Amino acid sequence: MKRYFLLAITAICLISCSRSISIENFEDGLDKCSIEGESFFSLIETSNGNHFLKGSDDDQLSGSITTAEFDISKDYINMLVGGNKPSGWGRAMNSVQLIVDGESVCTVNSISDNPDSLEWVTMDVRNFKGKKGTIKIESAPAQTFGNYRIPRGFISVDQIEQSNKRLSHYYSVYETIVKADAKYLLIPASTKGANSRLSVMVDGVNILGQEQSCSPAISDIDYYIPIDVSKYKGQKIVVKLTGIKDNYTVFNAIKTSDETGNNYQERYRPVVHFSPSFGWTNDPNGMVYVNGEWHLSLQYNPYSTAHSNMHWGLSVSKDLIHWNDQPFVIAPDELGSIFSGSAVVDHNNSAGFGENAVIAIYTNSGSGQVQSIAYSNDGGYNFTKYDNNPVLVDKSQRDFRDPKVSWIGDKWVMALAVGQVIRFYGSKDLKEWELLSEFGEGIGSHNGTWECPDLIKFDYEGREKWVLFVSINPGGPNGGSITQYFIGQFDGKEFVADKLPYPLWVDSGVDNYAGVTYADAPDGRTVFQGWMSNWVYTGSTPTISFRNAMTLPRDLALKSNGKHLILASVPSPEVYAARCEEYSYDNNTSVDEYIIPSILENNEGAYEIDFTVVPDSKGEMSIELYNTQGERVTFNFDLSSNKLVLDRSQSGDVDFHKSFSNSVTVELIPRSEYRFQLFVDKFSTELFINDGDMAFTNCVFPSETYNSFKISSNDKFDVEDVKIYQLK
Ligand code: FRU
Secondary structure (H helix, E strand, C coil), rough: HHHHHHHHHHHHHHHHHHHCCCEEECCCCCCCCCCCCCCCEEEECCCCEEEEEEEECCCCEEEECCCCEEECCCEEEEEEECCCCCCHHHHHCCCEEEEECCCCEEEECCCCCCCCCEEEEEEHHHHHHCCCEEEEECCCCCCEEEEEEEEECCEEEEEEEEEECCCCEEEEEEEEHHHHHHHEEEEEEECCCCCEEEEEECEEEEECCCCCEEEECCCCCCCEEEEECCCCCCCCEEEEEEEEEECCCCCCEEEEEEECCCCCCCCCCCCCCCCCCCCCEEEEEEEECCCEEEEEEEECCCCCCCCCCCEEEEEEEEECCEEEEEEEEECCEECCEEEEECCCCCCCCCCCCCCCEEEEEEEEECCCEEEHHHHHHHHCCCCCCCCCCCCCCCCCCCEEEEEEEECCCCCEEEEEEEEEEEEEECCCCCCCEEEEEEEECCCCCCCCCCEEEEEEEEEEEEEEEEEEEEEECCCCCCCCCCEEEEEEEEEECCCEEECCCCCCCCCCCCCCEEEEECCCCHCCCCCEEEEEECCCCCCCCCCCEECEEEEECCCEEEEEECEEEEEEEEEEEEEEHHHEEHHHHHCEEEEEEEECCCCCCCCCCCCEEEEEEEEEECCCEEEECCCCCCCCCEEEEEEECCEECCCCCCCCCCCCCCCCCCCCCEECCCCCCCCEEEEEEEEEEEEEEEEEEEEEECCCCCCCCCEEEEEEEEEEEEEEEEEEEEEE
């Protein structure tokens, strides 16, 4: 009897403890909720007559719906959540949040793999029991980035209820504790991983500064996110990841190690080009020659191989070819991500941060875009952000970025991309800026947003000439991103362009973008590097633990093409120090085919082929690199119409993006002979023609190194001065 009585009490207790309390099930409309913003949610009736809340597909509409207040009396809040989960910046734009004391304390984003189904999601609210809360369902406006609109997706929600029972395997915030007993904390990740945000807590402080987006592995592990925790040796680290299910690979697989867990020598790792040891890069930033070293900062994501969490990374080189990666130098803050910009050496302490301080001038991109500065008193290795950032704001402008600063005459001059013009600002101290002028309306290509300017002084046969670089995205003649330039005069205030047949391109290929020049380069040289990719397909190129590289360094000058001045890029002399073995070939006269079946005996994927072709007449000619897998990249010349067409359609892996196989067509300057320098490094080809007539940079992803080379023509030609160098 007593036993039955006890059992009955236990049963009653279990039933009442596990009984859930509804917070909102959307069966009585939205009367009890408060609504902000436009009508961006609707109630959808299901086949059994119930209703759920569905967000709008139209990501111009945004706002929030908040439930009536309730007492948090149970351990968990379960709810059904659906919607889609866009990638990159679009993630986290749709959320369900628990609001306690006016603060969002727990967030769930759309998690479903199938936009039409809703899945149980559980918030662990044990820390908030006894308090009052509301549930807020929010869809933020889609973000725009230049001409791109980042799809936001939508969220659907139903049956929000409190319970002592966890109904899902989903963790809105998954926490695990790791001991810092090795150099790196390793988070298993994948390009197709979860949409997650990472915090690494030591003594209650997030050592990453703020939450960083990342893609923890759901099934296969592509790479590990290596976080250096050597400073915290022996301490307890709490790793927090949002949006994780307990059947994901990452669950229980976070570990520590003295190795990064990644294969540095992965298939496409360049040999003589800068590429980040781990993570994502786009534009080169803060390029400056200081104390005998080339400092290359970069748009850098240390936590995944996608464009997000933008930091300034840093790599340093003594010879412009071999680079030593340093810890990142500028991290995102309350003003936003750290976008592109430049660095100068303040020789005369104009800013008051110290003589020869290296000063970085960059864009903070957050709710708007503003310019900020940071200084280094140790030759550009460690930077402190200026207390009174930002230093330049114009709330009326959405695209307001990429400051390139140099000392001109008696002041600092900043070239800044603003929508589709370049503005010039002047300053005596890098802190107070005055608008000098604006350039760009009605001239050059306006097919995309203007980005990453550079204003460079040249001496051309004793005359001062100025060149203005402007990168545009999209709108390149062969698709996507490309850099144009203007030649003219700058009087310290205004840039006036010479009348030339614009647009003119710094590089005619499709994989050289956002390039600018080093400040303080020695011997009055103008040394350039660009980002060797294209915004069209850069997010899906087939590298693994890193994504993207910079071009070879190039020395720039002005030269005449016979009709007018052009900008000539040639490989910087430092590049030749990478030549380690040299092979010369006999000249061939009057042939219609010239083949080198084996470029190098032990070809590690980095080489230079130099050769001169003298065509008999203006026929068709093609230059081809190929491998034993039948993969080839072909440069087709039509010398009668002066066209060069690059064919990458059979170059190897081309399926990662539908546009990658498109041919690339450019104009050629007609000459009676053509001197070629072709640099190949794992996934890049850089073709230089006739000492700066043209630079032509294009990526290719062969499954095996191209080790054969062929020139062929429907006519006769001579081949002279053929040399092959292995590069290391
Ligand atoms: C150019 C660019 C810049 C911007 C940066 C963001 O590629 O779009 O305009 O500052 O990339 O990463």
